[in-house]
Amino acid sequence: MIRFEKVTKSYPGTGRPALDQVSLDLDKGEFVFLVGQSGSGKSTALRLILRETRPTNGRVYVAGKEINRLAGWKVPRLRRQIGTVFQDFRLLQNKTVAENVAFAMQVTGHTREEIARRIPETLELVGLDGTAERMPDELSGGEQQRVAIARAFVNKPMILIADEPTGNLDPATTIGIMNILERINSTGTTVLMATHDATIVDQMLKRVIELDEGRIVRDESRGAYDSPA
Numbered sequence: 118m119i120r121f122e123k124v125t126k127s128y129p130g131t132g133r134p135a136l137d138q139v140s141l142d143l144d145k146g147e148f149v150f151l152v153g154q155s156g157s158g159k160s161t162a163l164r165l166i167l168r169e170t171r172p173t174n175g176r177v178y179v180a181g182k183e184i185n186r187l188a189g190w191k192v193p194r195l196r197r198q199i200g201t202v203f204q205d206f207r208l209l210q211n212k213t214v215a216e217n218v219a220f221a222m223q224v225t226g227h228t229r230e231e232i233a234r235r236i237p238e239t240l241e242l243v244g245l246d247g248t249a250e251r252m253p254d255e256l257s258g259g260e261q262q263r264v265a266i267a268r269a270f271v272n273k274p275m276i277l278i279a280d281e282p283t284g285n286l287d288p289a290t291t292i293g294i295m296n297i298l299e300r301i302n303s304t305g306t307t308v309l310m311a312t313h314d315a316t317i318v319d320q321m322l323k324r325v326i327e328l329d330e331g332r333i334v335r336d337e338s339r340g341a342y343d344s345p346a
């Protein structure tokens with residue numbers, strides 16, 4: 118589903134590359150944690166998958182296509198197949214919960230009937246039934262993140278990218294969010310999550326890819342946050 122072939126990314130005017138000859142393969146339906154210290158290259162890897170930035174060398178494939186060679190007009194279609202969730206939720210503050218989620222379907226050209234059907238079932242999936250008409254600032258952080266996940270998932274993307282989705286949440290709320298990501302993963306969506314949350318990684322025992330100064334230093338199935346001693 119996602120493949121990096123010797124991917125190097127150097128930002129102009131910086132010293133060592135943010136990613137240095139990184140190769141990896143994620144299969145459809147996998148749940149993968151991306152870990153590593155601040156600055157190790159996690160966000161850069163995620164941005165390459167979305168083609169928000171391009172590799173300096175090497176190739177990035179998403180669903181079999183080399184995305185660096187994708188024509189510019191095809192990039193929106195690529196991004197529609199990838200849901201994204203961030204630490205800071207990024208909701209539209211002047212829209213209700215339902216409107217935030219509906220927005221993702223409107224821009225992808227769904228009919229009003231499809232939207233009307235899909236919103237309640239998606240809000241239910243993330244445990245937010247009954248909140249459709251609330252505004253984001255009336256919700257807790259955990260609830261806002263659930264809205265963001267609903268928005269990311271409403272189009273049933275093949276990939277869900279989550280960059281520190283629990284970074285602003287307390288441990289109990291974090292567990293709820295992780296349960297939702299697992300539920301989404303169980304529908305067949307590949308989940309790639311960058312995190313600093315050792316407790317979660319240790320509890321979930323999923324595949325762990327660790328970056329250090331732009332290089333993969335560990336790739337373990339059912340791994341923990343820290344390398345085995």
Ligand SMILES: Nc1ncnc2c1ncn2[C@@H]1O[C@H](COP(=O)(O)OP(=O)(O)OP(=O)(O)O)[C@@H](O)[C@H]1O
Nearest residue numbers: 128129131135153154155156157158159160161162
């Ligand atoms: N737009 C940019 N321009 C220049 N350098 C950048 C840019 N984005 C990231 N970098 C550099 O690339 C390296 C990797 O950064 P990246 O954001 O990918 O790390 P990260 O592992 O996601 O860190 P964090 O855990 O803090 O989010 C860092 O040295 C960073 O300073």
